Amino acid sequence: MNRRFTQRGGWWVTVQFLMLLAIAALGIACRQRPENRPLFVCSLALLAVAAICGLAGLFNLGRNLTPFPTPSAKTRLVRHGIYRWMRHPLYLAVMCAAAGWSLFWQSWPALATSLVLVVFFDAKARHEERWLQHQFPDYAEYARHVKRFIPWLY
Secondary structure, eight states, X not given: OOHHHHHTTHHHHHHHHHHHHXXXXXXXXXXXXXXXXXXXXXHHHHHXXXXXXXXXXXXXXXXXXXXXXXXXXXXXXXXXXXXXXXXXXXXXXXHHHHHHHHHHHTOHHHHHHHHHHHHHHHHXXXXXXXXXXXXXXXXXXXXXXXXXXXXXXX
């Protein structure tokens, strides 16, 4: 494996990709037939949150976007737009999309894997934040005022 890939956090990206692939496959392979209206509505709400947070995060990050958790040397700390409200809107978007997909198909194995994905993203965010604090001295102050995933809560 390329050393730069490892240094930039490439294994985090690889595991994330594999988990998302598993959730997608489990959603379809282990779907339930009976329609459950409340779960369907909940799935649509989660997918809408995913779309809003994902698009806002992509728009606000602009050229700072990278698949790796380690920021590049050219990266600037983004604190405007959705980043005023949460530090990791793209991670939240992926978590909500995974849960929404799982509920849409009523796939309990996919939902269980989505819950593991939430734990994974929390760990990934913590690692990423250490790198961000190293690169941006004012990141710790930003993190004190802006929650990781859910505004005002967590």
